[in-house]
Amino acid sequence: MNRYTKGVSRKRGLKPGSLVHIGTVTGKKTEIHIMDYKDDILKEKDTYNIEDCYKYKDTDNMTWINVNGLEDIALYQKLGEHFGIHSLIMEDILNTNQRPKIEEFEKYIFIVLKMIYFKDDKLVVEQISMICMQNLIITFQEASKAGDVFENLRTRIRNPKGKIRKTKVGYLTYALIDSIVDNYFVVLEKLEDKIEGFEESLMVNVSNNLFNEVYNLKRQMIYLWKAVWPLREIINTLQRGEVDIIEDKVSIYFKDVYDHTVQVIDTIELFRDMVAGLLDTYLSSASNKMNEIMKFLTIFSTIFIPLSFLVGVYGMNFDYMPELKFKYGYAILWMVMLSISGFMLMYFRKKKWL
Template sequence: MRKRAKKRTENYKKHVGQIPGTLVYTGKKSDKKLHIESFDYNKEHVEETVLLNIADAIPFKDTDSVTWININGLQYTKEIESIGNQYGLHPLVLEDIVNTAQRPKIDEYDDYLFVVLKMLYYDKDENIVIEQVSFVLGKNYVISFQESEGDVFDIIRERLRLGNGRIRGLKSDYLLYALIDAVVDNYFSIIETLGNKIEDLETELFAGTAREGVNIEIQQLKREILKVRRAIFPLREIISRIEKGEHPLIYKRTITYYRDVYDHLIQVSENIDIYREMIWSLMDMYMTTISNKMNEVMKVLTIMSTIFIPLTFLAGLYGMNFKHIPELNYHNGYFVLLGVMLVMFIALLFYFKRKKWL
């Protein structure tokens, strides 16, 4: 925990004392290579290209076709600053692009929109990964910025290649919608996985077969849900502002599609709230299970003590070193005492059984 807190503190310190607009990469993927791809298309054709350097992306600014430029590698701040200068992006926009701790938001400028959101997915170890994705929407282009290769946009690439749907027949605002929609659709898989984990733990706790350390799993799930909630909830405000259609880059015909994304976000948000309540209930259920197990142990010990108290009393009574105890002179006194003890033992067991304490 201290090591994580130290890492967060170091990331915040990178911005202390810096001039506003200074590009400081705060992520952890500094070993990744710069990868730039572009899709330049219209209704009739599409040209997919892997760009060798950032300068190759400059000519797409003034084309009549629509262009999607996808840049992977936020640690290459000089290259990002270069394309920002060529496309007229504000220095604060460039600063937010490389600041991976940025909260999801939307900034409106005269000739472009800047959108930041979080892309969620599970890695091979079933750990949730939160990666920042930034979009710049221009008149005929969308520029996306990611930390590294690997995303949820393969379905968009395939639609562009094959010309499926209406994506190649509409403007860049529809392209932005399609990219955001791909991110939001992937949220459903995240929510489904979280739901399955919660249901599995709930079944274990109800069946009384919970493994050792299940409380740690519950705490980890709770942290995952809080992370997902923090990443998803601000996106509703972003889509709400877009669907108002006040910016000239957002055409009326695409407003309906953004409303559909908003509906999906509402559904995801409701599921998150439900699972958040369920995870709190799981912790209460776990504590109740532990308490019940302790009560069962205490009940058994109490019954055993209750049974042996009278037997101990008789054994102690006739174990006293007095000479004139009348029963000591009986020829079969020992066997009579054992018989009395046995009868008392059976009678107490029968009584506890009848009371359903056993």
């Protein structure tokens, strides 16, 4: 699980617009993937030099530049200066603790989203930042593109007969957001399988390990809700056609994404309630198990109370106690004790306490 705050204190005392990477440090070199296309023309390139992207600032083709890695501050300084991106926006791109949002400027819009996927059975929430300009989209992500959710979109772009090859920035913006939202359903399916597995386990097994897993799942649901809920505001802004860069004819596609987003949010809230129910079930099961143990110990102790009394009485060291010289006293005492124990067991069974 990612933390809710990841090194934000490092910005303390710095002036606004200072470029500081806040997030997980991987030590990997920043990779840049470029797709430049128009109708039947496609140029695809991988590079490590930001200078290779400069020529795509003013072009008639549609260009998607995907930057993987946020740790090279010098690279981001050059990128921001060349493409005219405000220093505060560049600061937000490097801060992976951002809330999903959309901001509109004169020549571009800035969008922050959360890409969610499972890696080695662990939930990963990765920040995706997008700069959408005229005929150009630059996306920024924390990890390598090998782990993102855009591979199907790249395949569609590589297809010369695909619709996306004939569209502009609005449709590519929609396609990127739609890829992220569609993958939410994949994550939700896996979470649902986990919840169902925990429900079955709680019926037969109550352990601290199971409690920890359910509690971690609850934290994941909270973090997932935090990452997805603001998406409604972003897509609602795009579907209303209030953003100049986005073509009006694309608004109907954003309405479809909005419906999917609402469905995802409703499902997350349902799962949150189910996980809360799992915790209640665990506590109830643990309480019932403890009650069974205490009931057994109480019955066991209750049976031995009169036996301990009898043994205590005849264990006193007086010289002139009755029955001490009686020949069958020992056997009679055992018969009395066994009779008392048997009677109490029969009584407990009749009351269904056993």
